[in-house]
Amino acid sequence: MAEGELHRPVLLDEVVEWLAPVDGGVYVDGNLGLGGHAERILEKSAPDGVLVGFDWDAAAMARARQRLARFGDRVHFVRRNFATIKETLAELGFGGVNGLLLDLGLSSLQLDVSGRGFSFKGDERLDMRMDEREGRTAADLLNSAGQDELADIFYYYGEERQARPIAARIVASRQQEGPFTSTAQLVRAVEAAVPRRFHPKKIHVATKVFQALRIAVNRELENLERVLRDGVEVLSPGARFCVITFHSLEDRMVKQAFNSHAALRVLTKKPIVAGPAEVAVNSRARSAKLRVAEVRRGDHGP
Ligand SMILES: C[S@@+](CC[C@H](N)C(=O)[O-])C[C@H]1O[C@@H](n2cnc3c(N)ncnc32)[C@H](O)[C@@H]1O
DSSP states (O other), X not given: OOXXXXXXXXXXXXXXXXXXXXXXXXXXXXXXXXXXXXXXXXXXXXXXXXXXXXXXXXXXXXXXXXXXXXXXXXXXXXXXXXXXXXXHHHHHTOOOEEEEEEXXXXXXXXXXXXXXXXXXXXXXXXXXXXXXXXXXXXXXHHHHSOHHHHHHHHHHHHOOTTHHHHHHHHHHHHHHHOOOOBHHHHHHHXXXXXXXXXXXXXXXXXXXXXXXXXXXXXTHHHHHHHHHHHHHHHEEEEEEEEEEESSHHHHHHHHHHHHHOXXXXXXXXXXXXXXXXXXXXXXXXXXXXXXXXXXXXXXXXO
């Protein structure tokens, strides 16, 4: 598969328009992934713009390094959680940042070919960690959490209405058949727990359970909360904060954080979504929402 097919950066033109990178600016990409957005930001901020790119996934980082090699020391690669943005930028010696982009969630590389069990298609080991250096795997969580804890994870992180019967089935299954190790085992348990008539029409019956587990394993909402708060502190007056989300839990958090932060002025009253042409060639764009805020200039601005 060609790189472009494997991962098309979502809302690429819109991101560049709103982030408005300029020569000499300092930009942070919290989700380098395959480096698609980063590449365009570096092109637009040539010849002297700088980009600090975070990604905690080793495979993603390796691909981004390859793709962005031609920009030399204009790029700083950081294999860390973006929630460490404040400490990391202080360590690297960057004061004010001119723009910050988050493109949350998974890359198609992780979803399709990582072998870490992010997808309900196929049969892979149940890991789901984007950063394999730490934390518990999805299998650890499924095999050790109590029934109520599992039900809460599915309900709150997946907005799954069948959370309770699914959790009950998982607990029964691990008692009768032994621990969960593979994605196919989990899919079978979900299918067995949800009566046919409650299977959703547009998505696979296990979609929300997979989303919920991934969010829990990677502590995605905690990390987002932190970067929404600390990200504002690293930005210079007039800098733009752009966030692309893929589900309603994240979008709600971004909307609330932007609206309630005194230092920010919201530039997108309604989120920007992909047009039909982009959705036609990239299904991932279907659920993408971009929100943008600007740091108020206050007394410091020109
Ligand atoms: C949707 S992809 C980014 C795609 C990228 N914008 C591009 O143009 O190719 C999301 C990436 O963010 C990374 N990621 C998710 N949460 C992260 C976190 N808390 N810290 C660092 N990287 C994270 C994932 O490993 C993944 O590679």
